[in-house]
Amino acid sequence: MQIFKSRYGAFFAFLSYFTIASFIVRTILLIASLKTTSFGLLSILKIYFTGLFFDLGTGLIILTFYAVYLLLMPNRFYQKKWSKLLTIGIFFLLVMITLFSFFAELTFWQEFESRFNFIAVDYLIYTYEVINNINESYPLPLLISGMLILAVAITYLFKRLGVFEQSINSKTPFRQRIIISGSFIAIAVLFLLFVKNSWADNSPNRYDNELSKDGIYSFFAAFRNNELNYHNFYRLIDEKEAYQLVRKQLIDSNTTFDKNDFSIKRTIKGNNSNYKPNIMMITVESLSADFLAHYGNTQKLTPVLDSLADKSIFFSNMYATGTRTVRGMEALTLAIPPTPGSSIVRRDNNEHLFTTGHVFKQAGYTDTFFYGGDGYFDNMNHYFGNNGYNIVDRGRKLLNESFDGTRTLITDGEVKFENAWGICDEDIFNVAIKDADQKFKEHKLFNNFIMTTSNHRPFTYPAGKIAIPEGSREGAVRYTDFAIGEFLKNIKSKPWFENTIVIIVADHCASSAGKNEIDISKYQIPCLVLNMKNIAPMNIKKMSSQLDLFPTLWSLMGWSYTSNFYGKNVLDASYQPRVVLGTYQKLVYMKSDSLVILSPQRKVETYIYNKTKNEQIQAKFPKSLIDEGIAQYQTAYDLFKNGDLKY
Template sequence: MKRFSRFNEYKALAYRILLVYIFYFIARILFYLYNVNLIKINSFFDFARLSYHGIAFDTTTILYTNILFIVLSVLPLVVNTKKVFQKILFYLYFTTNLLMYSFNFVDFIYYRYSFNRSTRASLDTFQNEDKTTLLLNFIVGYWHVFLLFFLCAFVWIYLYKRVKIAEVSVKPSINYFLGATASFLIIATLCVGGIRGDFKKSTRPINLLDASRYVTHNSQADLVLNTPFAIIRTWTANTFKKVNLVDKKVVDTLLVPIKQYKNNPKTKPNIVILILESYGREYIGAFNKNTKIPDYKSYSPFVDSLAQHSMIYTNAYANGWKSIHGMSSIIAGIPSFKDAFTSSAFSKQKIESLVSVLNGEGYDTSFFHGAPNGSMGFLGFSNILGYDHYYGKNEYNNDADFDGVWGIWDEPFFQYFNKTLSQKKTPFMATLFSVSSHEPYTVPEKYQGKFDKGTVNIHQTIGYTDMALKKFFNAAKKEKWYDNTIFVLVADHGNTIAYDEYRKEANKHTVPILFFTPNKKYVGENNEWAQQIDIYPTLLDMIGYDKPFRSWGRSLINPNDVKPFAIKHNSKEYMFMSGNYICTFNEKKAIGFYDKDDKDLKNNLINNRNKEMDILELRCKAFLQDYMERIIDKKLDSK
C-alpha cells in the first residue's frame, strides 16, 4: 500500500508529547501538595497562573529530553511505521522521560530541606555518598512517593499505547521525501524556539532566574520551575564550591564582609542609578585624560561635561561580562566570575542589597528597562531583590518607539523615566538600564548622520545615548525631586574596542563610575582601583546608613574602609588588583604578580615576591573563600 501522508505519524507524535506535558502538570500539582506550607499560593487562580507560566520551562525540559525521540519520529525514513521501529521509539521515550521525570518526585521531599529545586550542585553533594543505600532509604522512608511515581508511570504507559501507528509500506518518491523533509525542518525550528523559551532576539535562553518574573513571593518560582529544567540549566554552571584557604580572622580583617559606616549624618536623598548598556570607559573623554592614547577621541560630550561637576573614578572595572552581571554587581554587590551568580542554582535566595536596605528605609524602589519585559533576566532578578516596581516595554506601551530589535529607543524611554519618577513620592531609588548602545548599533532614522560613526560600530550609538542623557537631565532639572538626588552613572560592561590600550588584559572590562549631586557635594577625580561592587556601599555611606550590612565592595568616599581594590575573572583565572600590583590567581594560590602599569601582564614578578604581594594573595584568598561560602550557605545578608 502506498502511503500518501504522514499525518497519522505526526498526530501520534503530538499526542505522545502532549502526554509528557500532562504528567509534568501532575508532578507540579503533587510537588505543591507535598510542600503546601512552603510555597505561598493565595488562590486556585494563583496556582493556575503560575502553572501556565511553567509551560515554557516544561517545554524546554521536554524538548531537551525528547529531542532524539522527536528526530527519529519525523525523519523522512521508510521504516517509521514498522513495529520494530515503533518499539525502539517506545523504549527510547520512556527511558529518557521517566528518568528525568523521577527528579521531580525526589524534590517532593528534598525541597523541604533545600527550599530550592534540585540542581547540578545538589547532585554533586552526593558524589561521595553510597547512592544505593541512599536510594533504598528513600524508597523505604518515602514509599508513598515511590508508589506515586510508579502509578504515574503505569498510567502514562497505558495512555501511550492507546494510540498506535498502523504499519504501512512506503514506496519511496521525491514528493514523499521533499514533503517529509519540509515537515522535519519546520518541527526542528519549533523545537529550537521551545528550548530557548521564545524566538525573540532580545532575550537569551530562559534559565532559573526567569521563573522569578511571574512571582509575588520568591517561593512561587519553584512552582513555575520543574526539577529536570533546574538540573539541565545548571549542568555546566556549578563552579560554586567552598574553599578553605585562610583563617576566618583573615577574612574579617582583610575583606571585612560586614560593613558599618558612621561617617555622615543620616539623610534620605533620592537615588537614581543609570546603568548604560556597553558604555565602556574607553568611549568617554573625561575618563581617558591620563591614558595618553594617540589621536584619542571622545564620543560622549554630555557625559564629559557632567564629569566636570561630578566625582569620577577613572580606574574602575566591571565585575562580570554580561548585562545581568552588571545588575547584580551594582545593585547587590555580587560579582560574577567563571559562572554567573544570577544563572546559578543559588540566585533564588534572600539577598541583602541596595534595594532591600532602601526598602527598609521607606524608599520607593523601581527598575526601568525599555526592552520586552523579562529580557536579559532583569525582571526575574528585580523580583528576587524586591524592587517595588518594574517598568519595561510593556508599561511604556508604545511600539512606535520600538527599535525593532531590543527595545524602546533611549531618548523617549529616558523621558518616560523622568515623567514616571516625577509622579512618585520621595524618597525613591530608581535604576534605569539603557538599551540603544547595543548591537546592531543603529540610531533612529531621524538621527541618521547626526552622530560621529567613529572607527568602530558602537561609536554612533554612544553619541545617541549621550544625547538622550543630556535631554533627560535637562528635563529632570525642572522637577522638584532633582536637587535632592544622588545620580550614579556606570556601564554594565565594555564593548567593541577601538584602541590598543584597551586590548591589554588588565584594561578589559573597564567602566566609568560617576557620582553627581546638583549641590556639587562630590566633585573630583579619583584614580584609585574601583569597581561596580563599590557602588552599593558608597551610596549607603553617602546617605548615612548606620546599620551593619553585607558588602564585598568598599565605600569609595571612605578613606578608612578597606584598601582600594578590584577583582574580576578573565575566563581562565582571577585578577585581584590593589596598590602597586596585579595578582593572577587560580582558585588556590597566586600564579602571577605584575606591576600595576604592566597592563599587558608581560613581566611576571612572582619570583621576586615582597610583603605587599603576600598580603595581596591573602586578600584574594579571603575574598574567594567568603564569596563561595556565603553564596552556597545562603548568607547574603549581614546576619
Template sequence: MNKPKNTLTLFLQRFLLLIIIYQLIRIGFYFYNQSFFQEINLKIFLGGLIFDLAILGYINIIFVILHLVPGKFQENKKYQNFLFYSFFIINGIILSTNFIDYEYFRFIGRRSSFSIITAEGMSNEIGGLLISYIKDYWQIPIMMIISLFTFWLCLKKIKYQTVKTFSKIGNYVTLLFVVGLLFIAGRGIGRKPISLVDATNYGPIGSSALVLNTPFSIMKTLSKKENLKEIKYFSEAEAKSIFNPIQTFSYPEFNKKNVVLIILESFGNENIQRGQTPFLDSLIQKSYYFKNAFANGKLSIDAVPSTISSIPGLMNKSIISSNYALNEVNGLPKILKENGYETSFFHGAFNGSQNFDKYANVAGFDTYYGKDEYIGPKSFDGKWGVFDEDFMQFFAKEINNFKQPFFTTLFTVSSHAPFTIPEKYKNKFPKGTTEIHESIAYTDFALKEFFKTAEKMPWYENTIFVITSDHTSSTGEELQYKNNVGKFRIPILFYVPNDESMIAVDEKNFQQIDILPSLMDYLQLNTKIISYGKSYKSKDDYVVNYLDNVYNLEMGDFYLAFDGTKTLGLYNWKTDPLLKENLSDKNPENKQKMERFIKAYIQSFNHRVSKNQLTVK
C-alpha cells in the same frame, strides 16, 4: 573491486578526521580573535587537543559501539549508510557550536556556557538577535558552512561501502578496549575529571578560550545548577581577620537625598573620552570620578547584583540565573526602603529580559518598568527594546510622580548588539572606528536629553546620580583593553548637583560592588550590611572579578591572577598595562599578601552564598 575495510579502521579514520577539523576550527578562532591572544605557544594547542579528545571521546562512544559490535548487519549497506549520516549529522551539529564563540567570545571573554547557548532569560529577543547576528557577522556562518562541507567531503572519501569485522571474541575485546580509551580521553587521566579550570594550565593568562572548545564548555555547564564548594584556606577566625564582609555605618544625621542609578550598556573605558561621548565627558568634569574603576563581571546580567546588592560575579554562572537566585539579599532597594525611600527599576527591553524583573523582585524593588510599561512615542528598535532617548524621557517623567526620597535604577539598551539607533539619527553621530561607536554616541545624546529634562524637575537638586557601565564592549583597538585587567575597565562617577565636595578625580581602585557601601557613607545611614565592596571613603584599594576560571585581584598598582589553587601571575598593571612582565618571583611579599586576601575573599563568598548568608541577622 574494493578491498573490505575492517570496522575499527573505519571508525579510527573518521575519528582522526574529527580531530583535524577541530584543530582547524581552533586555528580559525585564533586568527579571528588574534588581537586578544598576545602570546601563543605549542602548549596551548597541545592543551586544545586534550580538550578536543575529551568532548569527542564522550560524543563518539556510541559510534564506537555502533561500528564495532559484531554481526552480519555490519556488512549491510543500509546500516553503513545510517552510520555515515548519523556520524556526520551529530558530530556536525556539535562542532558547529564552536562558531558561536568566534564573535561572542569578544563580548563575554570566555567560551559560551549552556545557559548562554540556550539564551536563558532572553526568549523574546533571541529571534531578532539571531537574524542580526547572521546578517552582521555573515562571514561566521560562511566559515561554518565551509567547515561542514569540508567535513562532509573528507568523510565521503573514507570508503565504507564494504566492511568486515573481526571474530566475535576479537571484536568485543577491541570494542571494550576502544570504549575504555575514549572514556579515559573524555574523563582525563588525572585524579579528578578534566574540567574547565584545567585549561589555565596550558597557556598564558587569558588564553583558556583558545585552549577550550565550545562543545566541551557547554557539556560542563549543562546543569542549571552551579554549586559553590566550601573552601577552607584558613580557619574561620583567620579568614575574617584578613577579609570580613560585615560593615557598619553610623551617623548622627541622615542625608536624605534621592538616588538615581544609571547603568549604561557597554560603556567601557575604551569607548569614552575619545569623541563619542561628549556629554558624559563633560559630566565627568563635574563629578566625583573614579579614574580606575572596574566592572565585577563581563555580562549585563552580572552588573545588576553587583551594583544593586554588592555581590560580585565569582561563578561561571551569574547569580541571577543560578540556583542562588532566590537567596535573601539586603541590597539598596531594601536598605533604602527601610529608610523611607520609594524604589523602582527601569529597563527598556522586553519584560523578563535577562531575568532582571525576577531579580528586582528578590532585591526588594517596589516597581519594575519594562517595555510593557513604557508610555510614549512608538519606539521599538525591532530587536531588543525601546530606544534609549524615548525610554529615558519616560523614565524622567515617571520619576516626577514618585514621592521623595526615592531610589530608582535605569538600565539602557541601545548600545547593545546589534547597535540599532533610530532612523532619524542615522549619520548624525560620529561613526567612530568600531561598530558600537555610533550607538554609544546616540546613548550619550539620550543621556544629555534626559538631564535636560531632569534638571527642570523639582527633585533634581536633591539627588545623587550614580552613573556606571554594565561591562566593557566587545570591540576596541587598544591592546590594554584585551587582557584580564582591561576587559573590566569601566567609568563610574557620582554626580551631585550643587555639592562641590563631590567634584574630584579618585585614583583608588573602585568597582561596581563599591557603589552600595559608598552610598551608605554618602547618605549617612545607620546600618549594618554584608558587602564584598568598600566605601569610597575607605582606605582599602582592591578590586575583585572573575573570568574564565581565573580570579582577578587588583590591589593598588598590582594585579594578581589566581586560579583557586595557585597564582598564575603578578603584574604592575599601571606601569605594564599589557601585562608583559610577570613579577611573581621578583615580588614575593606582595604576591603572598594578595594571595592571602583573595583566598579569604573566595572563602567568605563561597560560604555565604552557598549557605544563604548575605544578610546580617
C-alpha cells in the same frame, strides 16, 4: 527479549547501548582515578548504582522526542520503508552524538578530573578557540573517522540482531503506546525538573561524587545553574582565616562586625541620616572608559559626559567586575566579587538577597528596575522582582511568575524608536521621568536602576539626533551621550530634581579582548555622581570597583546602615586600593599594581601590572597577598551558597 520485538525495540536498544557505554566510561574514569585516590566497596557500589540512576534518566531525556514519534505515528505509516530508514537514521545520529560526548568526557576528565561543569559550558562561548585547540591536540580527521566507524558498527550490530526490522513490523496498539510513551515521557520530564545533579554530591570524596554523575546530564545541569564549585576547582585557605582577611580589609573606625566569625555582616555608623535624596542610577550599556576624552579619546564621542566629569563626584579609576551586563548588575546591587560561572543574577536561589536596594527600602524608598527590552532575558526580571524591585520593561506580555514587587509594561505609545534589543535610551529615560513624576505626587522616595540598551548591537537609534550614521559602535556611544544630555535637561525643571542624585556608571566595557588573557584595561569604566547636596565636585583617582560605589555614596550622605557588602568607602583613610574582576573561569584580585589570577585546577598566577604600557609582568608575591585574593572569592562563594547573603 520481548521488549526488543515491539515498536519500542529501537528505543530500548539505544537505552541499552547508552547504559552500557556509560558504564564503560565510568569504569575507565574510575581506573584513571586510582592513581589519586582509593575506593572502598561501598564507594564503588554507590558510584555504580547512583550512576545507573543518572544514566537511565539521561537516556530517557535524550529519547523523549523519539518516544513522542513512536506514540503518534500510525501503524500504516510506521511500517513504511521510509519509517524504517528514519528509525535507523535517528538511532545512528543519537549514537554518534553520544559517542562524541563520551570521548569529550574522557578528555575533559584528563584535564580537570571532573564530569562536565560550567567550564565545559564556557567552552561553547569560545568555539573558535576550542575547535582549534582540539585540532592541535588530537588528530581530528582520524578521530571523526573513528567515531563514524564505531557508530556504524553499533548501528549495524543492532540491525543484525533484527531490532529495527522487528520494531517496524510490530503493530503496537495505540492504547499500549499511550501507556509506554506516556510513562517514559513523564519520567523524563520529572527527572529533568526535579532531579538535581547535586544529589550525587553526598560523599566527602570528590571522586566518588563526580564518578556517580552522568556527563551529559552534568553538562546541562551546569548550563542551568551557571556556576562552578569554587571548593572543587580553586585554591583554598582556612575558612576562619579567609573571613578574618576580608574583615581586616573592610574594617574602619565606623564599622562594627557581627560576632559570627564566618560573616562579613556589620553595622556602619554615619553622621547624618536625615539626608534622603532620590536616586536615579543610569547603568550605561558597554560604556568603556576609553570612549571619554578624559581617558584620552580624541573622537569627541561623549561631550556631555566629559563636560559633567569635572562637575561631579568622578570615579576616574573605577573597574567593572566582569564583561556581561548581568555581572555589572550583580556588582552594583550585591557588591560581591564575581564568583566562578555566571552572574548570581542568572542563578537559582537568588531571591531575597541583601542588595543595595534593600538598604534603600529599609530607609523608606521604592526600588524600581527600568529596562528597555524584555527583562525575561538573562533572568533579570526574576532577579530584580524577587529582590524587592518593581519592574518596568518592554516585555510583550505579563508572565505568571509572582514577584515581590510589581511589573509594568512599557506601552507602544511611550516608544518612538526601538530595535530588536529594546527601546532607545531617550524613550527609557522618558519612562523613568514619568514614573518619578508619579512617585513625587505620591510623596514617595525612589531608588531607580535604569538599564540602557542603545549602545548595543545593532547600534541603531532615532534619525536626526546626531551626525554619525547608525550601525557603528561610535555612533551608538555618541547617541547615548546625547540621550543622557537630553535627560538631564528634562529633569532640571522637575520639582523633585533638587533632591535627586543622578549616577551615571557603565555595566562593563565594550570589549574584553586584549593581548593578555585578562586585559585589565578592558575593565576600566567611568562613574559620575551628580547633583549631590553640600559636596563639592571631586575627582576620585584611587583605584576602585563597582562594589565601592554605594558604600562611598552612603558615607557621603552620612547614612548609618547594615552592610553585607564587599564594597568600601573609598574616601576612608583606611581604604587600600584593590579591585576584583574576572571571566567565567578566571578570578582576578588586583591590589595597587599586584595582580593575582586564580584559575581552575587550583592554579594561581601572579603579575605586576604596568598600567601605562598595559603589561602584565610575571612576579612572585608573598603568600599573604595571594591569600587576600583567595579570601575574597572563597568567602563570597560560601556566603551565597550557604544562603548567608539573604536578609
